[in-house]
């Protein structure tokens with residue numbers, strides 16, 4: 053029997069959440085949602101203007117993320133969502149029981165290079181330091197895995213599928 057999986061691909065801006073999340077969903081044949089598309093317009097405008105989001109900005113958005121995941125419980129779903137702090141992940145897990153997290157981890161230099169390499173994205177590279185300061189890496193008692201981003205997309209997706217086998 054195929055057990056539907058709920059997976060959040062998380063990490064700071066530029067870590068590859070959207071790219072890895074879409075490829076993972078395609079391999080697993082489940083829907084993919086980018087949490088960037090669930091932000092209220094005000095959040096996107098704030099980030100685009102170079103201001104980091106606050107917890108208050110993020111709570112309603114995290115609840116939308118959780119509700120979206122809960123809606124995918126019968127099919128399985130992959131969502132790309134920064135989920136930077138442990139309390140954010142707990143909020144998502146409360147609304148979408150059974151969700152597991154894949155943290156994409158890389159050096160600051162590589163993250164900056166990848167952010168600078170894209171030209172069609174609202175997120176300014178100047179926000180990378182606040183993203184890193186806010187990040188609480190996945191703890192050993194949280195459900196999920198940490199994957200290094202200094203490898204090919206195929207390697208990253210292969211590792212996730214192997215290690216998160218239901």
Ligand SMILES: Nc1ncnc2c1ncn2[C@@H]1O[C@H](COP(=O)(O)OP(=O)(O)OP(=O)(O)O)[C@@H](O)[C@H]1O
Nearest residue numbers: 064065066067068069070071166170175203204205
């Ligand atoms: N494994 C990889 N190898 C090489 N390039 C990669 C890899 N993963 C992602 N990239 C590239 O790095 C850039 C950042 O990736 P992506 O936009 O998916 O990150 P993100 O975490 O979704 O960012 P944001 O949170 O700002 O939306 C993109 O240009 C993407 O094509």
Ligand SMILES: O=C(O)[C@H](O)[C@@H](O)[C@H](O)[C@H](O)CO
Nearest residue numbers: 064065066088105134135175
């Ligand atoms: O929690 C946050 O600060 C935001 O979700 C950001 O992480 C952005 O949405 C994303 O990284 C840019 O695409």
